[in-house]
Amino acid sequence: xxxxxxxxxxxxxxxxxxxxxxxxxxxxxxxxxxxxxxxxxxxxxxxxxxxxxxxxxxxxxxxxxxxxxxxxxxxxxxxxxxxxxxxxxxxxxxxxxxxxxxxxxxxxxxxxxxxxxxxxxxxxxxxxxxxxxxxxxxxxxxxxxxxxxxxxxxxxxxxxxxxxxxxxxxxxxxxxxxxxxxxxxxxx
Amino acid sequence: xxxxxxxxxxxxxxxxxxxxxxxxxxxxxxxxxxxxxxxxxxxxxxxxxxxxxxxxxxxxxxxxxxxxxxxxxxxxxxxxxxxxxxxxxxxxxxxxxxxxxxxxxxxxxxxxxxxxxxxxxxxxxxxxxxxxxxxxxxxxxxxxxxxxxxxxxxxxxxxxxxxxxxxxxxxxxxxxxxxxxxxxxxxxxxxxxxxxxxxxxxxxxxxxxxxxxxxxxxxxxxxxxxxxxxxxxxxxxxxxxxxxxxxxxxxxxxxxxxxxxxxxxxxxxxxxxxxxxxxxxxxxxxxxxxxxxxxxxxxxxx
Numbered sequence: 001x002x003x004x005x006x007x008x009x010x011x012x013x014x015x016x017x018x019x020x021x022x023x024x025x026x027x028x029x030x031x032x033x034x035x036x037x038x039x040x041x042x043x044x045x046x047x048x049x050x051x052x053x054x055x056x057x058x059x060x061x062x063x064x065x066x067x068x069x070x071x072x073x074x075x076x077x078x079x080x081x082x083x084x085x086x087x088x089x090x091x092x093x094x095x096x097x098x099x100x101x102x103x104x105x106x107x108x109x110x111x112x113x114x115x116x117x118x119x120x121x122x123x124x125x126x127x128x129x130x131x132x133x134x135x136x137x138x139x140x141x142x143x144x145x146x147x148x149x150x151x152x153x154x155x156x157x158x159x160x161x162x163x164x165x166x167x168x169x170x171x172x173x174x175x176x177x178x179x180x181x182x183x184x185x186x187x188x
Numbered sequence: 189x190x191x192x193x194x195x196x197x198x199x200x201x202x203x204x205x206x207x208x209x210x211x212x213x214x215x216x217x218x219x220x221x222x223x224x225x226x227x228x229x230x231x232x233x234x235x236x237x238x239x240x241x242x243x244x245x246x247x248x249x250x251x252x253x254x255x256x257x258x259x260x261x262x263x264x265x266x267x268x269x270x271x272x273x274x275x276x277x278x279x280x281x282x283x284x285x286x287x288x289x290x291x292x293x294x295x296x297x298x299x300x301x302x303x304x305x306x307x308x309x310x311x312x313x314x315x316x317x318x319x320x321x322x323x324x325x326x327x328x329x330x331x332x333x334x335x336x337x338x339x340x341x342x343x344x345x346x347x348x349x350x351x352x353x354x355x356x357x358x359x360x361x362x363x364x365x366x367x368x369x370x371x372x373x374x375x376x377x378x379x380x381x382x383x384x385x386x387x388x389x390x391x392x393x394x395x396x397x398x399x400x401x402x403x404x405x406x407x408x409x410x411x412x413x414x415x416x417x418x419x420x421x422x423x424x425x426x427x428x429x430x431x432x433x434x435x436x437x438x439x440x441x442x443x444x445x446x447x448x449x450x451x452x453x454x455x456x457x458x459x460x461x462x463x464x465x466x467x468x469x470x471x472x473x474x475x476x477x478x479x480x481x482x483x484x485x486x487x488x489x490x
Contacts (some may be wrong), residue, residue: 031300032244040291055279066322069292072300083243088409154190 009050016150017043017080025091034072038064193275197264201408204263208407210445215448229400238395242303251298251395254402258290259408264416267341269425269433281329281339284416288325288371291409292318295373295380299390310389313381313459314373319365327474328367331481332420333358335489339414345424347489350375352423356484359477361421363470367449369415370462372406375451379459414444 003118024033045060053115076082122128136144213220220453225264240248265284277283292315299311333339335356336347344353352359370377380391418424418439425432457465478485 029244031247031296035297054277055203055282056205058279058282058286062282062289062340065286065289066291066319069296069315072320076300076312085243086431 006050006052010047011118015046015048017047027084028081028087028089029070030075030079032083032084034068034075038068041068072160155160192412194264197260197275200268200411201260201263201404202406204408204411205404208410211441211444212448213343215445215452219374230468232395233397234395236273238393240302240304240393244297244301244303246301247297248301248303248393250400251301251399253296253406254290254297255405256401258287258294259405259412262287263408263412263415265341267345267408267413267419267424268415268436270487272343277340279339279340279422281344283441284341285326285329288320288409288413288484293370294389298394299380302390302393304387306386307390307392308385310335310380310382311408314390316463317370317377317379317459317466320463321470323384324363324466324470324474325367325371327336328364329420330358331357331477334478334481334485337489338483341419345419349426352421354421354434357421357477357481359473359480361366361417363474363477364417365450367470368417369447369450372413372447374410374447376454376456377462378451378456379462385456400436410444410447411440417443448455453490 017040020036020043024036027033027036041064042061045057045064048057048060075137080086210220237249239245244246261275262284264323265277265280265287267280275283293312296311299307300315302308329339331352331389332344335353336344338344348356366377370379373380377387381385386392391399395400408417412436418436422443424434424439424440427435430438
């Protein structure tokens with residue numbers, strides 16, 4: 001693609017991607033939040049394609065569809081208000097998290113702007129590509145495997161912790177119900 | 189890529205509807221009645237859209253379009269003949285799987301958007317089923333790509349010049365066929381809609397154009413997976429005597445016939461049984477298939 005065509009695809013796609021990402025935090029419906037996140041990440045895949053990275057773009061599209069749908073599944077299963085109809089506020093500790101978010105965004109932005117990116121395009125079959133392949137499949141493999149196992153453990157642990165209390169948390173002292181507890185308004 | 193290619197793919201997608209319909213009638217042993225089918229289609233398109241009683245009717249109405257988009261992109265990656273091949277990319281087989289992966293969010297959107305318990309259940313069933321079958325599907329693609337050393341479907345067809353992949357890797361084909369039947373939500377894996385069990389499930393609320401789009405998407409999906417099966421396992425156009433496109437058409441029709449016939453022959457698989465089969469049998473076997481493909485590649489294809 002020419003530079004102009006890339007720019008025509010790139011900027012609107014990036015705008016849409018960011019808009020979808022912002023809406024993830026505005027909506028209180030778990031299903032909408034998950035699907036908007038999927039939309040955002042799928043558009044990111046299209047941005048990769050626009051920048052000429054086909055394999056990465058397809059991989060992003062492929063992985064994100066499955067992963068985000070699984071996330072929707074788990075959020076609907078475990079959240080007390082999956083449809084966002086009870087007006088429950090999912091955020092907490094707002095000032096501190098906003099500070100951290102702004103600081104991290106600024107730091108990453110600075111890194112992106114100040115880094116001296118190489119201007120040279122690496123062609124197919126270049127020694128760099130080979131070297132990355134050997135690095136990923138060789139020495140770095142053990143860290144990837146370790147990271148994968150850690151993520152799996154974290155997922156299983158998270159599910160166990162959430163399952164213990166059921167969807168609406170552990171029963172309070174006076175509650176009669178046991179097991180899967182009923183939502184607050186049905187209790188009295 | 190010329191401007192002709194997208195037009196040809198869209199034309200093929202539109203031709204899928206009557207083509208697969210005809211095949212369905214033949215498999216069912218009924219005499220095709222195009223007049224009645226056209227009248228049914230006109231009634232379907234003439235009826236108004238259903239507005240679901242949920243807050244997410246946007247998701248509900250977006251889902252059929254996403255299904256059609258995913259199926260047409262999948263169809264575009266199929267190599268029909270040496271000259272005609274839609275999107276012929278280095279990573280075409282990966283794009284095929286990526287396109288099929290978008291059937292899953294479409295199902296969840298349809299189920300959730302309908303706002304009915306059985307529809308939501310159908311959508312979530314589909315997630316569980318596709319989660320279980322995603323790995324075998326990806327592994328089988330990798331297994332058939334390994335001998336060609338390329339994810340380009342055209343290269344995978346060429347490497348089968350001597351031996352079709354169905355003969356070289358029967359295990360991969362055995363894992364592939366149920367997985368793609370499930371992707372097309374065809375019986376015996378029609379779990380998200382499940383006629384007598386979920387009463388239409390995810391698609392129960394669809395009327396009019398929405399329903400027509402779902403029906404079209406399912407047939408385009410069937411054409412796409414049959415074409416891809418013919419290309420990846422039955423050597424595509426690589427057989428003598430007949431012109432390449434004719435071979436490809438015959439093989440695609442044969443695979444589609446087989447899938448439709450299996451749907452009529454076997455009862456619907458219970459969802460727990462389908463999941464147990466996928467996790468306990470298909471997933472371990474797909475690991476075996478990829479090791480076998482590696483050995484095969486090292487011994488015979490280098």
